[in-house]
Amino acid sequence: MNDLALISRAQAGEREAVIELLRELELPVYRTAFYLMKNEHDARDASQEALLKIYRYLPTFKGEASFLTWVQRIVSNVCMDMYRKQSKVVPIAEDGAQLDYKGSKEVESGGIAIDLKSAINALPDLQRQAIVLRYIHDYNYQMIAETMDLPLNTVKSHLFRARKKLQECLQDYQDEGGTSWTMKS
Amino acid sequence: MDYEKLMELIQKELDGDLSVDEKLQLEMHFKHYPADRDLADRFNRLHDRLIHLPQVSPKESIVDSIIPQIDEELSPPVRRISKSWKRISIGAGAGIAAMIAVFFLWQSIPIPTEEHAQISMDTAFEHKQQQELAPETKLEGKADKSNGTMGIAQNDHIENVISPTGEYIATWEQNRLVVNHKNGAIQFESEPFSENRQLKKLEWKTNEIVRVILTNPNPNEVLDPLEFDMISGTQLK
Numbered sequence: 261m262n263d264l265a266l267i268s269r270a271q272a273g274e275r276e277a278v279i280e281l282l283r284e285l286e287l288p289v290y291r292t293a294f295y296l297m298k299n300e301h302d303a304r305d306a307s308q309e310a311l312l313k314i315y316r317y318l319p320t321f322k323g324e325a326s327f328l329t330w331v332q333r334i335v336s337n338v339c340m341d342m343y344r345k346q347s348k349v350v351p352i353a354e355d356g357a358q359l360d361y362k363g364s365k366e367v368e369s370g371g372i373a374i375d376l377k378s379a380i381n382a383l384p385d386l387q388r389q390a391i392v393l394r395y396i397h398d399y400n401y402q403m404i405a406e407t408m409d410l411p412l413n414t415v416k417s418h419l420f421r422a423r424k425k426l427q428e429c430l431q432d433y434q435d436e437g438g439t440s441w442t443m444k445s
Numbered sequence: 446m447d448y449e450k451l452m453e454l455i456q457k458e459l460d461g462d463l464s465v466d467e468k469l470q471l472e473m474h475f476k477h478y479p480a481d482r483d484l485a486d487r488f489n490r491l492h493d494r495l496i497h498l499p500q501v502s503p504k505e506s507i508v509d510s511i512i513p514q515i516d517e518e519l520s521p522p523v524r525r526i527s528k529s530w531k532r533i534s535i536g537a538g539a540g541i542a543a544m545i546a547v548f549f550l551w552q553s554i555p556i557p558t559e560e561h562a563q564i565s566m567d568t569a570f571e572h573k574q575q576q577e578l579a580p581e582t583k584l585e586g587k588a589d590k591s592n593g594t595m596g597i598a599q600n601d602h603i604e605n606v607i608s609p610t611g612e613y614i615a616t617w618e619q620n621r622l623v624v625n626h627k628n629g630a631i632q633f634e635s636e637p638f639s640e641n642r643q644l645k646k647l648e649w650k651t652n653e654i655v656r657v658i659l660t661n662p663n664p665n666e667v668l669d670p671l672e673f674d675m676i677s678g679t680q681l682k
């Protein structure tokens with residue numbers, strides 16, 4: 261999404277440009293929200309909120325970052341704010357000691373993708389965000405760092421820790437024949 | 446190679462971030478410790494599953510659902526006229542009509558000097574009364590750019606008020622001050638104010654300090670301005 265002319269027209273308040281721009285952003289915004297939020301309904305709410313904020317904050321976009329990075333920063337922040345307000349799930353603790361997962365240590369699996377999404381949801385905020393940007397949007401370290409406004413090494417650290425935790429979860433899934441997803445305690 | 450270093454290299458390999466030296470280092474390690482290759486394989490499987498997470502799409506257009514709101518915000522705000530403003534307008538109108546009537550009366554009827562002076566004084570008094578009412582109307586719907594700050598004061602419709610450098614956006618939602626960073630994160634959220642307080646004016650004193658002016662139920666009684674610091678997240682006064 262590098263259509264600077266479209267962005268400029270939208271910044272000037274041209275209705276058609278605003279709508280066209282938001283339509284182009286809808287999918288990447290929704291995908292981020294889907295994997296950062298707990299369910300589809302929350303993802304939709306977060307996407308609506310994020311798209312409205314993108315529209316309202318368009319005049320503040322000065323082109324310091326890439327437009328998509330700026331957009332992802334907004335949707336990530338909206339999701340994090342909403343998630344914190346709504347979430348009653350205790351995230352996986354940094355030291356891996358507290359692993360309360362939807363009130364149960366074992367969740368029956370309907371499919372590994374669904375369980376992987378649930379496991380992603382249980383990660384701490386920054387790790388979850390790093391994983392979503394890396395795998396849903398195929399961002400490299402630099403783009404993730406720009407989006408999250410963090411140093412490159414901090415981003416690597418979040419990504420590595422997230423994968424380590426997910427790997428531990430996946431290991432248990434595989435060890436138990438792929439029928440259940442166990443969170444280590 | 447210790448465990449931490451091994452984990453780092455395995456993960457860097459997933460992201461294609463290994464240098465030639467690190468790649469050799471890792472291969473040498475696997476030759477000596479074949480069991481660690483299994484660990485790397487497990488991370489590869491996780492990586493593969495993450496790459497293949499479903500690329501979901503919304504069932505219905507989200508943009509369509511927000512178009513009415515965008516249209517409302519794109520169109521110039523239609524200001525509802527409050528009851529107090531109506532009363533002021535009617536009063537001011539009546540005052541002006543009275544002044545005109547007095548003026549014509551004064552023009553057409555010969556008036557003794559003393560009486561003439563008295564009427565002139567009355568007219569001046571009425572005019573002064575109107576001037577005293579004027580500040581209420583002056584504040585409505587005007588951007589205040591004095592002292593390098595920006596502000597929009599409208600009783601019924603508060604738009605986003607952007608800080609001078611564009612870093613923050615202040616708005617008034619559900620009788621509370623909400624300030625968002627330009628990246629969308631909530632920077633500051635005040636406690637809701639009492640329902641009998643109405644927003645008179647919202648403006649940026651500096652790039653970090655936002656000033657809120659509230660009124661009592663009597664719109665002419667303006668309370669002392671409140672100031673909130675976005676950096677410390679505290680109320681200054």
